Amino acid sequence: MKQTMLIPEYVEYIPEQLADGRLYICTQYKTIAHKCCCGCGEEVITPLSPAEWSIRQEGKTVTLYPSIGNWSFKCQSHYWISKNQVIWAKAMSQQEIKRVRERDAADKAKHIVHINQKKEAQVIKESKSFIKCLWMRFITWINQ
Ligand SMILES: [Zn+2]
Numbered sequence: 001m002k003q004t005m006l007i008p009e010y011v012e013y014i015p016e017q018l019a020d021g022r023l024y025i026c027t028q029y030k031t032i033a034h035k036c037c038c039g040c041g042e043e044v045i046t047p048l049s050p051a052e053w054s055i056r057q058e059g060k061t062v063t064l065y066p067s068i069g070n071w072s073f074k075c076q077s078h079y080w081i082s083k084n085q086v087i088w089a090k091a092m093s094q095q096e097i098k099r100v101r102e103r104d105a106a107d108k109a110k111h112i113v114h115i116n117q118k119k120e121a122q123v124i125k126e127s128k129s130f131i132k133c134l135w136m137r138f139i140t141w142i143n144q
Contacts, residue, residue, distance in 0.1 A: 003037040003086050008062045018043055023062065023081065025055065036070055037086045038077040044068060051111035058083065071097050 006023040014026050014033045024033045030048040032055065035041060046053045046068065056063040061083040069078045069092075076097070080087040092100070 001039045002088075003039070005084055006034055006037070006081060006086060008060070008084065014045075023064075023084075025062070032064065036073060036075060036077060037068075037079055037088075038070075038075045040073060040075040040077070042070065042073045042075070044070060051108045060084075069097070069100060071101060 001020070003021050006021055008023045008025055011024050011026050012028060014024050014029075014031060018024065018033060018035045020035050020039070022034060026032070032046045032048060032053065034044050036044050046064065048055060054065050056065070062081070063083055064081040067078060067080045067089060070076060076091075078089040078092060080089065
């Protein structure tokens, strides 16, 4: 049966058996799981990270961003989860699916580059403060 709504449930661990119409949110492992809303029985696991999915809570409702695109399943269903409501997207052509997947991959790559740049900046900052520290020691040594 096609779901029109998902009830969020906060869990410590994702249960082995997922129930239809539930959205399991495991904040500890930053993972969300639910059964495909088309009713095919496939399990959809969405990791929460800046490059993957993010969740917004408003009262008892949750909104997931971006949409869920089950391209690897037979059903290829595509929907949004907005305030617990399942909003079905129109069926995409193979061409469109390919484009979305490529864009997702590019976004992820961009995010990794961004993180690496941050890391590099941190290393530079650290090595600068290391040199400064050596220099300070040197000055203190001279002044002794
Ligand atoms: Zn499905």
